[in-house]
Amino acid sequence: xxxxxxxxxxxxxxxxxxxxxxxxxxxxxxxxxxxxxxxxxxxxxxxxxxxxxxxxxxxxxxxxxxxxxxxxxxxxxxxxxxxxxxxxxxxxxxxxxxxxxxxxxxxxxxxxxxxxxxxxxxxxxxxxxxxxxxxxxxxxxxxxxxxxxxxxxxxxxxxxxxxxxxxxxxxxxxxxxxxxxxxxxxxxxxxxxxxxxxxxxxxxxxxxxxxxxxxxxxxxxxxxxxxxxxxxxxxxxxxxxxxxxxxx
Amino acid sequence: xxxxxxxxxxxxxxxxxxxxxxxxxxxxxxxxxxxxxxxxxxxxxxxxxxxxxxxxxxxxxxxxxxxxxxxxxxxxxxxxxxxxxxxxxxxxxxxxxxxxxxxxxxxxxxxxxxxxxxxxxxxxxxxxxxxxxxxxxxxxxxxxxxxxxxxxxxxxxxxxxxxxxxxxxxxxxxxxxxxxxxxxxxxxxxxxxxxxxxxxxxxxxxxxxxxxxxxxxxxxxxxxxxxxxxxxxxxxxxxxxxxxxxxxxxxxxxxxxxxxxx
Amino acid sequence: xxxxxxxxxxxxxxxxxxxxxxxxxxxxxxxxxxxxxxxxxxxxxxxxxxxxxxxxxxxxxxxxxxxxxxxxxxxxxxxxxxxxxxxxxxxxxxxxxxxxxxxxxxxxxxxxxxxxxxxxxxxxxxxxxxxxxxxxxxxxxxxxxxxxxxxxxxxxxxxxxxxxxxxxxxxxxxxxxxxxxxxxxxxxxxxxxxxxxxxxxxxxxxxxxxxxxxxxxxxxxxxxxxxxxxxxxxxxx
Numbered sequence: 056x057x058x059x060x061x062x063x064x065x066x067x068x069x070x071x072x073x074x075x076x077x078x079x080x081x082x083x084x085x086x087x088x089x090x091x092x093x094x095x096x097x098x099x100x101x102x103x104x105x106x107x108x109x110x111x112x113x114x115x116x117x118x119x120x121x122x123x124x125x126x127x128x129x130x131x132x133x134x135x136x137x138x139x140x141x142x143x144x145x146x147x148x149x150x151x152x153x154x155x156x157x158x159x160x161x162x163x164x165x166x167x168x169x170x171x172x173x174x175x176x177x178x179x180x181x182x183x184x185x186x187x188x189x190x191x192x193x194x195x196x197x198x199x200x201x202x203x204x205x206x207x208x209x210x211x212x213x214x215x216x217x218x219x220x221x222x223x224x225x226x227x228x229x230x231x232x233x234x235x236x237x238x239x240x241x242x243x244x245x246x247x248x249x250x251x252x253x254x255x256x257x258x259x260x261x262x263x264x265x266x267x268x269x270x271x272x273x274x275x276x277x278x279x280x281x282x283x284x285x286x287x288x289x290x291x292x293x294x295x296x297x298x299x300x301x302x303x
Numbered sequence: 304x305x306x307x308x309x310x311x312x313x314x315x316x317x318x319x320x321x322x323x324x325x326x327x328x329x330x331x332x333x334x335x336x337x338x339x340x341x342x343x344x345x346x347x348x349x350x351x352x353x354x355x356x357x358x359x360x361x362x363x364x365x366x367x368x369x370x371x372x373x374x375x376x377x378x379x380x381x382x383x384x385x386x387x388x389x390x391x392x393x394x395x396x397x398x399x400x401x402x403x404x405x406x407x408x409x410x411x412x413x414x415x416x417x418x419x420x421x422x423x424x425x426x427x428x429x430x431x432x433x434x435x436x437x438x439x440x441x442x443x444x445x446x447x448x449x450x451x452x453x454x455x456x457x458x459x460x461x462x463x464x465x466x467x468x469x470x471x472x473x474x475x476x477x478x479x480x481x482x483x484x485x486x487x488x489x490x491x492x493x494x495x496x497x498x499x500x501x502x503x504x505x506x507x508x509x510x511x512x513x514x515x516x517x518x519x520x521x522x523x524x525x526x527x528x529x530x531x532x533x534x535x536x537x538x539x540x541x542x543x544x545x546x547x548x549x550x551x552x553x554x555x556x557x558x559x560x561x562x563x564x565x
Numbered sequence: 566x567x568x569x570x571x572x573x574x575x576x577x578x579x580x581x582x583x584x585x586x587x588x589x590x591x592x593x594x595x596x597x598x599x600x601x602x603x604x605x606x607x608x609x610x611x612x613x614x615x616x617x618x619x620x621x622x623x624x625x626x627x628x629x630x631x632x633x634x635x636x637x638x639x640x641x642x643x644x645x646x647x648x649x650x651x652x653x654x655x656x657x658x659x660x661x662x663x664x665x666x667x668x669x670x671x672x673x674x675x676x677x678x679x680x681x682x683x684x685x686x687x688x689x690x691x692x693x694x695x696x697x698x699x700x701x702x703x704x705x706x707x708x709x710x711x712x713x714x715x716x717x718x719x720x721x722x723x724x725x726x727x728x729x730x731x732x733x734x735x736x737x738x739x740x741x742x743x744x745x746x747x748x749x750x751x752x753x754x755x756x757x758x759x760x761x762x763x764x765x766x767x768x769x770x771x772x773x774x775x776x777x778x779x780x781x782x783x784x785x786x787x788x789x790x791x792x793x794x795x796x797x798x799x800x801x802x
Contacts, residue, residue, distance in 0.1 A: 071494050078501065086509055093513075113505050120497050127493055225493040226397070230389050230500060237504035241358070241386065247365050322634060325667070333665035340657035341650065401650050405690065409615060410648035410658075410705055413640070414665040416614045416631040564616040 058159035059166075061149070062125075066167050071124045079117020079171050083110035084178040091186035107183040108264050111204045112236075114175050118168045118208040119232045122215025125164045127225030153299050161291065164216050165209050172208035176201050199276070203263030206280055210260060213287045220294030246272075256286035323420075330415050330424035331431075338432050343397045348436045351390025352443065358383035359444040363451035376452050377464050378531040380445030384471045385530070387440050388522075391433060391475045392499045395482030398429050399556075400492040418561045426553055429483050430476055437475035441468050470528035470538060477549040478503075481521060484552035488559050521548040566591050566744050567612065567713060572621035574607055580768060581607050584621070587763040587773050589746040591712070594739045596759035596776075597748040600794055604768045605748040606644075609717050613642050625713060637666040637709030643716045647698030648705060651691030655682055655701050658690060662705045676704040681730075695722030703731075714738055716747040720754045732758045752787040762786070766794040 066072050087110040094106070129143040146156060180201070211232070218228040235241050235257055245252035252258060253272035262279025274282070338344050362382050402408045415421035445468065486495035507522040517523050518535045527541025536544060567589040574582040582604045589595035599605050610616040612623040614630040625633060625640050633639050649658040659673045677683045680700040685693065690701065699722050706714060714735070720728050735745050735758055749755050762779040764772040771793045772779050776786065783789035 071497070074494070075497075082506065082509075086513070089513055110509075113509065116497075116501055116505055123497075124493060131491075131493075226393055226496050229493065229496050230393055233497070233500040233504050234386060234389050237508060239385075239508075244358075244361060244365070248361050326634075329665055329667050333661045336657070336661040336664050337653075340653050340661065342652050404650045404652075406644065406646040406648050407650045409613075409642075409644050410662060410702075412615055413613055413642045413648075414637055414662050416633060416636050418631075564610075 058155050059162050062156075062159040062163035063166065065128075066121075066125055066163055069124055069128055071128075072121055072167070075117040075120035075124070076171055078120070079114045079175050080178055082116070083107070083114035083175055084182045086110045086113075087179045088182040088186050091183045094187075105265060106187075107179045108200060108204065111172075111176060111179055112207070112261060112264050114179070115208055115211050116233060116236055117171055117175070118212035119215045119229065119236065121168055121171065122164055122212035123219045123225045123228050123232075125160060125167075125212075126216050126219035127223075130223045154295075157295055157298060161213060161216065164212050168209045168212035169205055172205045175208075176204045200264060203276060203280065207260050207263050207283070210256070210280075210283050210287045214256060214290060217287065217290035217294040220291075220298050254282055256283045259283045259286075326417070327420055327424065330420050331427055333414065334421070334424040334428035335431055337401070338398055338428050341397070341401055343401070344394065344432065347390055347394045347397055348432075351387050351394070351436070352440050354390065355383040355387040355440045355444050356447050358386055359447040360451055363448040367452055376449035377445055377467055379452065380448030381441060381467060381471050381529055381531075383444050384441065384475065387444075388475060388478050388503060389500060390440075391437065391479040392482040392503065393496060394433060394436070395429060395479035395484075396486040396492055396495045396499070398425070398432075398479075399483040399486035400490065400495065402487075403490045419557060422557045422560050426480055426483070429479060433476040433479040434472060437472040438468075440475070441471045466538065467529060467531075470542070473542065474525045474528040474545060477545050478521070478525070481549045481552045484549070484556035487556040519544060521545050524548075566626060567595075567715070567746055568622075568624045568627070569608065569612065570622045570624075572608060572611060572623060573619045574604075574611065574616070574768075575619045582611075582618075582621075583768045585765060585768065585770055586621075587770060589713070589744050590761070591744045592739055592742045593760040594735055594745040594747065594758055595761040595763060596755045597746060597763050597765065598752065598755065598790055599748075599750065599765035601750055603765045603794070605750075605765060606717055608765070609642075609644070609715060609746075609748060612715065613640070613644075635666060635709070637662070637668070637711060639709075639711055640713045640715060641706030641709065641711035643699070643702040643706045643714075643719060645717055645721065647690055647693065647701045649690040649698070649701055652689055654687055654689055655693070655697075655704075656686040658701065659686075659705055659708065663708050666709050668708055672708060676707045679707060680704045696724055696727050699723060700727075711743070713744045714746070716745070718749055719747055720749065720751060728754060752785075752790045756786040764790060764793045 087107045090110070091106050129146060130141055147153065180197070215228055215232055218231070219225055222228060240257065242252055242255045242258050245255070246258060250272050253274065259274065259279040260283035262274050263276045263283075359380050359382070362379050363376070366379050402411060411421060412418070415424070445464075482495070482499050485499060486492065489495040489498070503522045507517070507520060510517040510520070511523050521544070524536055524541050524544035527536040527538055528545060569588070570586045572582050572585040573580070585604065585608055587595075587597075597605055597608070607616065608623070611618045612625070612630060623629070630636065630640065647658075649655070656673065656677065659676065660670065663669070663673050674683070677686045680703050682697065682700050682704060685697060690698065693701065699719065703716075703719075706716075716735075719731055723731060732754075735747065739745050739760070747755075747759075756776070759776055762772070762774065762776055763770055764779065772789075779793075780786050780789045783792060
């Protein structure tokens with residue numbers, strides 16, 4: 056508990072985390088609002104179901120930044136002062152058990168991502184409902200998909216942390232993951248070459264949010280979530296194994 | 304313009320010009336050496352090249368299977384530029400941010416105290432690395448697509464091919480300069496990369512279809528330089544818009560660099 | 566020769582330097598002493614053109630640093646840390662610094678040997694110890710065979726042998742007619758090295774003169790220092 060609180064306070068004191076939060080809140084809600092307003096009157100009932108959720112799929116960039124920064128800030132060396140001023144040294148002397156430190160870090164990232172995604176989901180769907188007014192689809196039956204957004208963000212943040220744990224440098228995971236969140240993602244292109252690509256974490260996880268995936272592989276949302284969770288668990292296990300063995 | 308003062312003044316001015324040119328030459332050499340001895344620069348370029356070649360092969364394979372025989376090897380080969388730009392963004396960021404690791408900026412300013420000269424040399428050195436890297440990325444992408452598509456490839460005229468490759472190379476190099484300028488102001492790699500990639504890969508494409516002003520943003524305008532689909536602007540206008548963005552970013556970063564206490 | 570005259574530096578509402586003035590003359594080692602936060606580093610950073618003064622001047626050979634032609638042949642500066650990027654090798658770092666001044670590669674090997682880093686020159690700076698980083702910083706400062714040396718807290722991170730070596734090295738530099746300015750908050754290390762002393766306290770020069778003049782009346786430089794800076798410790802209060 057004490058370690059978790061320490062990790063949470065580290066996250067909360069990082070400006071990048073707050074910037075990520077703002078991005079994750081504003082990007083999906085503003086763009087969803089613009090989209091919803093432009094389709095008012097037209098067949099909103101049918102289209103409205105996906106408006107908001109698709110944008111939340113892009114808002115996951117906030118979770119990516121959170122997951123990367125939570126780990127990369129431990130290894131940053133860009134500060135004014137040189138001479139091995141990496142925070143990881145202080146962190147590991149404060150929490151000598153590396154396993155405990157890592158668990159606390161993972162817990163803090165997951166918690167922060169869950170909060171971020173819940174707020175972003177509420178804001179985005181609220182903006183859609185506001186823009187569509189009476190034509191807004193009933194939100195009651197969307198609860199499973201809202202949960203899907205939260206799970207997708209949390210798993211993506213943990214995926215980002217796991218990769219950063221391996222690279223100890225934020226740039227590579229940021230580049231790979233943000234590229235792959237783009238409108239035409241690399242994994243989506245890959246899925247056109249091989250159906251196996253549908254089982255990559257982001258392709259599988261996206262089933263929790265949207266049904267509009269053009270792929271030859273059928274996968275119910277829960278299975279998609281489980282496939283993504285398996286990826287994240289495996290990568291975290293590798294990241295943890297490397298972290299526990301490596302000299303800080 | 305008094306007769307007697309002219310020769311001496313001219314000699315002095317010529318001497319100062321020569322000294323200035325020598326200083327600029329040396330600064331460029333130093334900045335180039337810095338980039339070439341930074342492992343992250345090589346890793347970024349190599350990674351970008353490998354990813355671009357793999358993507359070109361995948362695009363071509365998908366294109367051949369899809370029976371899009373008309374797709375020219377050139378268009379398919381340049382398609383990965385949309386992703387390779389991430390590598391050039393990272394290249395610009397890595398080059399700019401490396402100054403702020405280990406207090407190197409103090410060594411830089413002690414060795415090259417005229418900040419405008421050193422900043423210009425930094426941008427020129429970045430271009431000297433980015434342009435050849437972009438040529439390799441674009442040409443090998445097109446070559447791989449041509450090999451994979453084989454006879455199925457539609458032919459592209461030599462002139463158009465040169466213009467498209469030049470546009471792609473110019474776009475990638477100018478994007479690296481823009482990224483370096485942004486990172487020089489931010490001075491930290493992770494926030495700079497997150498902001499730039501977030502714009503180029505998420506905000507930019509989302510805005511593209513929804514807002515008219517997006518046509519003037521560097522990513523969408525840049526499409527006119529290299530993409531077969533274009534970005535709504537003609538090639539010349541696209542060059543102008545992207546170059547203007549890069550120049551403006553470089554000017555802002557220079558102003559910040561000159562004023563800032565290192 | 567370094568001339569600092571009525572240097573004032575304000576950051577927001579706090580005045581970090583309030584009219585600092587002194588000289589560091591050729592052929593002498595000048596010690597710039599003061600407790601942490603007294604304004605030593607601020608003064609040196611302004612001298613090297615890293616920060617801007619609110620008013621006053623800091624000149625090297627009569628010229629502000631930023632207007633020097635061939636700065637590396639005029640001033641060699643060692644501020645804290647190595648001043649090198651951690652993923653470059655020591656040799657690669659010195660080579661780009663040399664290139665910026667049109668200095669050849671043989672000189673790089675010379676200074677590497679001079680500071681005892683020849684064997685470590687092919688390794689990345691990130692793997693250097695604190696002392697090796699300082700030696701690399703010194704090597705970069707020596708590249709241009711400068712007329713003046715400026716060192717900020719040079720003994721930090723050096724082992725006793727390194728300190729002894731540095732002391733003799735700086736005496737040698739002064740004997741060759743160079744001006745050496747070094748800052749420190751450690752008195753004991755300095756007493757045997759410096760000719761002139763400038764004591765700074767809360768942004769003001771509280772004493773300056775030869776070692777004998779400043780020490781005069783006190784049993785040691787250390788006692789004089791505490792008396793002049795009102796520090797706790799010794800016999801000051």
